[in-house]
Amino acid sequence: MSKDSVMYKLVVIVISILLVTGGASAQEPITLQFFYPVGVAGPLAQAIDGYVVEFNATHDDIQVEPIFTGNYTENMARAQAAIMSGQPPDVAILLSTDLYTLVDMEGVIPLDDYINSDEPLDIDDFFDAFMSNSTSAGQVWGIPWQRSTPILYYNKDAFIEVGLDPETPPATWDELVEFGKQLVVRDGDKVTRWGFEAAAQFWTYANFAIQAGQHLGSLGDDPCAVYLDTPEAIEALTFLRSLQVEHEIMPDGDLPWRTLPADFIAGATAMIIHSTGSLSSLLADVPFELGTGFLPGGSAGYGANVGGGNFYIMADIGEERQDAAWTFINWMVRPEQIGQWGIDSGYVAPRAAAWETEPLKSYAAEVPQASTARFQLEYAVKEFPATIAGPEIAQITQQAVQAVYTGQLTPEEALQSAQERSNELLVRGGCELDD
């Protein structure tokens, strides 16, 4: 009897302890793991951490734990490994072009229900070019955050020095050649200042292809489309090569993406094409007047592709955490918040409302260079390669461009072989190519 009552008391105590602690844990805030990369120069990690601190301070029920995961490649590798091991982060910034890979892995969820929920987001306010890489099969999977597009940067002092109008950057390929020739400075055989540099890189080349009239991938929602060996695609690469050997306004050999800002800052070249994400660091570092312009247009007029990273919410983390992740994303992309991010980073604030809201409104009035990328968005299209095996096809395209820049192959040879290799990857990835 007494033994039973002891047991009874014990059971009561245990149950009440469980109830109390259970009750307490229900009031514990949800802690979200947030993976983010930094893809361009500058103290961007500090900026993001700062926003998260502010979010946490204003939200009692949700605490976000920011995890800096390196560059885009490392970040994606970590996210993929985490998804495959069944322990994904809750929310992550990943490349917009990673969309097909993520959907294929069933690693992310569509966001339409959230966009139309009682915590709504005006998705139509986001620029179309950025949304083109964020939607698939009629659903929205990513919310644009650190989005960019390449623009032309030029040295206004050099323009003045050779008698060009510093407010008029080249608007066409012909003008690019013409201005470039005027800007080249020679000391005997040695060129001390080149007219122009475009990196031997898939993202840079893709813009020239668009300007020649060929988007290298699908403008719609076809992950199996790669068009590297069309006449227009070949024309674009032939033009780039001609800048090196025929017009001699661009240095021969490989031109790695990351070395362009250094050449430009040092005055070794008068014009470069680079991401708008480099704007803040260039504004801080160049010892001359910095000009920005649209990418010069080809036979098909102006053209550019977009790039950068979106917010994604992960699958398999439970509805409660997904709801919390949405609250966080929705807070981050508020017009004033994403406008501040645009100022801090140089990325194009991806929604129109941000440009009509402080602090970006005054900043854009003060720093006109910041608006170039925004206005160029009118001519911008979906980023290449938003395809199956995207990273590999990007690399294959890049290798073709490098082979041409180094004089190893002609544009035809290089692009035909790149097309064949891409086709193999597409077929291996489950595409049916009619041919």
Next chain:
Amino acid sequence: MKSAPTQFDVKQSQGEGRVQVTRSFTLQSAVHSSGAVAYVFLLPSLVFLAVFTLWPIVSVIWSSFRARQGREQVFVALQNYERLFTDPIIQQVLKNTLFYVTAGVGFAVIGGLLLALLLNQGLRNIGFFRFPFLATIALPMVSVASIWLFLYSPRVGLFNEILAGLGLPLSNWLNGRELALPALFVVYLWKQLGYFALFYLAALQALPVDVLEAAKLDGITLWQQLRFIIWPLVSPTTYFVSTISVLGALQQIDHVFVLTTGGPNNATNMSLFYVYEQGFKYFNIGTASAMTVILLAVLMTMAILQFVYLERRVHYD
């Protein structure tokens, strides 16, 4: 603290350390006879070995037979190996790796020995001369590569400034197809040569003085001294250096990252970088594992050869 004697001591102990390693193999039979006690003492190392070496090996072999399908890794038998050998860039990758390995061994042995001979001269303040060659060992490769990146820069770099000053045609260094791999190799060699020389320096200082003195009394030339006395006497070191230089050359990846990321058009893509790209850029874990297994087989063969050879040397001593 005087710097010269300290350096001398370091090399002495390095040399002795190696002798001890070779001797410990002969102790193995003694360890066997004491049985269980020995295993208890070995247990901590065995656990670490199992967790951090053996298990990853088993796991990489396992995943080399699997490939990603959606979210799952499924069994695909030898498909990864088949893909590996039909990948159009694999030949370039293997060619580059082979260049690194052969040039690496050649320069490590010949360059390392010559440098050690120079550094072994009984000059006053020899430590002053030894320091710059040996200091590179202590530098992290990423810092070294970042500095060389500036030196090689075709438009603002030191090397092209020098060429321009001499009125010579400029070079594209890392950005040109022909020079990219050799230029990369120079960085690796600049950093590692002192390391190889260190082993030779230790070997030279352990040479029996009486043999050299007897030879000198017989009026031997420098070349003969090198060819018939020093070269045979340092042969265990030569074998050791060639082994670690092969391993070192195969393991190079950090300066590839910093300097070229494998470009232009795979001119500097090497085995380990290939594994990285396949595994972590394209997430073809299966292909990356297959390449790793092949690398592992090569490295283990090297290690076994060295083990057998060293054991034989000990018996002949």
